[in-house]
Amino acid sequence: MKFETENNELSKTLDPKQFESKWYNHWEDNKYFAPKMGKQKKSYCIIMPPPNVTGKLHAGHALDMTTQDTIIRFKRMKGFKTLYLPSMDHAGIATQSVVEKKILEDEGKSRKDMTREEFLERIWKWKDEYGDFITKQARHIGVSCDWDYFVFTMDQGPHEAVNKVFCDLYNEGLIYQSNYIVNWDPLLQSAISDAEVEHKEVKGAFYHVLYSVKDHDTKLEIATTRPETMLGDTAVAVNPNDDRFKHLIGKTAIVPLCNREIPIIGDEHVDMELGTGCLKVTPGHDFNDFEIGKRHKLETINILNSDGTLNEYGLEWKSMSCKKARKLIVEKLKELGLFIKQHDHIHQVGHGQRSHVPIEPIVSKQWFLNVQEMASTAVKAIEDNKTRFYPKGWENTYFSWLREPRNWCISRQLWWGHQIPVYYCKQCENKWAAEHKPECCTKCDSKHFSQDPDVLDTWFSSGLWAFSTLGWPDKKRMKEKSFNDFFPTSTLVTGYDIIFFWVARMMMMTLKVLGEIPFEKIYIHAIVRDKLGRKMSKSLGNGIDPIDMIDKYGSDAFRFALAAGSGYNRGLNLDPERISGYRNFMNKIWNAFRFIHPFISNTKSKLPDIQTLDNHEKWILGELNSVTLKMNESIEEFRFDDACNAIYQFVYDKYCSWFIELSKNVLYGDNEKSKIQRTSVLKYCFREIVALLHPISPFVTEEFWQYLKNDGEDLLIAQEYPEFDEKLVFDKDQSDMNHFIETITLIRNMRSALNIKPKDEISIELFSGDKELLKYFEKNKVYFHELARVKTIVTANKNGVRPPKSIMSATTNTEIFMPLEGVVDINEHIKRLEKNLEKTKKEFNQNDKKLKNKKFAENAPKDVIEGVKKKVSDLKQKIISLEENVKSFK
């Protein structure tokens, strides 16, 4: 027992470091995380959204993992066969950049100085070295995943899944190669998908330039934000309904600078109101223009190199960046007198999600996945409630992405990733897809063939994650991993920022490949921000490092803070102060435990016979029972905030503040029988508290369990989760106790207001119309002394004679009189009484008015009317007694 000091006493403060890693190792080493069939005879599976291999645990991961682990531990205790499957993503672009940068820094070598094989070897080496850093950190969070199931997206299993799916979709014609305009990231020098483009507001300008018309003396004024792309213009377009220009359709315009002759065409797309009504068409570098180009069979000219600089079409500006060229070209146009004017223009420009540089629309040969049909199937699955979003509102985000999908560009010009399994024969120009590297060409048997150099978008393999992690497509592996038990998985837990990156794609791919939904529920949690609601970022330096927090406050407190902030909200503003608050909470529980510890060692954990329970015991068990219900319901529907509040309040306000305090008298008293009974109730409640809390804060609760468990009982992680019990509902005891608490609080309030020293004892007289309640007070005389230092107490019916010259206060059903003793500031007391009176009268009037309102009486439901009636009569009584007391002093 590590907590005991030299004197064999438990230390006053809880030190999480004493047991966190101890318990994690113990759980892991003894296979407590492995799926095991429990009483539910059903399984429950969550797949961890794979963190990037380059990653360091950030607050978002911590929230992700905490909510997942809470659900898993809850379900495990409920008796489900649970699997929390840990995984990791190769994160193509991110990882390749990191490693490239590192090699450049260390050795001054770029990727181009190496062969593909050499480079990949280096990445794998890097991955082996740093790759499981994040999984080590995850253990500090306490994730109860079965590490035997760990999968990396580049492992053999997922690789086979990727290849199989690719080939099937290819053979079905859904994966195709096409020359199409794509988002080109000039820094990565790769195509990226639409989802990876972020639009940012950029201050630019409209440049007005003159194009001359061949054999015609008019000049066309064209407005553009990108004058440099005129070098790739292959048409000028006007709206065919535009009277200003329609006579020019069919004529030829001449592009300045390169003097290319291009047709003037009519296209409805041109907005007559915008710019000058004349549009330069650059099919090679603009999405709209590309479409126009297709419609009019225009030539497509690519004026850019893969790094975003101008190529030979750039003439004298060749090899310059677009930005630089733009400036010089504008100057040149000015010289030539072709420049009219420019004015500022703020517009949205696409930037690479990873590289943060402006993306260039470029026409290139890429692989695409036709998602049209898959998308509508995925929409339907949610519409039909086959899978549900929690909170439901996120459906809209999902739908908005899937209802107008553009085909997914899945090829990336990178080396790190799943290489596209398409092969090209050098002999016969055959092209085919194959799951396994072929021996020879499928047509001509030639051994001279090459594989497509591109790799797949990282999200392609992630899209298969719901089933490739469980062994698919290999029958043997699927059996080993109990595929049939765990697929479809139960709940997907993730942030809203990847609803379309990941959730939508898993839905599409899984429905397509297996014809089933990937998961039954989708819980979308908040995005973690700093306490001011700002995104955590490196540049702001406002990031919260989970490991720091765990170090400072303990994993349990950190987890509790995250859970307490998680419900159906979209943002979680994490303030370290809060974590520290919950650290205090953990310490509070610890000290409650320290108090009961000496009494419970020889006590049974079993609940005593209900018949023998006294009022206070029934009360606490009733309260415990409600909390149990609340916790079960809340976790079930992902309202972790409610669950945390419920247990927090129970522990602080019920168990510690009242039950333990009320128990002292019993425990230090002489009645052995009551003592034993009270001890077992204290212990029983504490065991339940610890069990209820375990899914949220696993370490400290497991530690407590060691002191609480019976001989032969397993660890807490393997115990059953408490359930609501109808036998433990005690309404009468609950309401009596509430009156009691109210009365005690009021007496304390009076003491405090009158500046009576905490140690001084007082006498009081209680008047009430409720005989039962008076009896209850009589029975609890001793506690008035314990809790409010009341020396003598007299109870009387409300018709009794009030003591003269007494300080008075009242709840709605009890009047409290405190005879004057010593020097008390009467004026102060009268002031207080009058304030109270005013407040009570106001409340009375409000309710009375309502009652007198005919329409209220006609329309309001009976129970509401009854409630108001009762309130009015109680308040009236209270007013009378307050007034009398005021009078007695005047």
Place this chain on the structure above:
RNA sequence: GGGCGUUUAGCUCAGCUGGGAGAGCGCUACCCUUACAAGGUAGAUGUCGGGGGUUCGAUCCCCUCAACGCCCACCA
């Protein structure tokens, strides 16, 4: 340009299908009372963003305005 969301105590937020507003932290006063000062007891504070409407009754429903935030959209 579309869509979504937020606006409740000093701060961060809860308030389910309408019956008179809550929590945590912070703050104030008094207490080192033998579980806990990472604590105890008591206390203060809100025109529930503005305006209008429906209703006997609105923080909750409808309309409108405002502020802030997020997402989507092909850069004329």
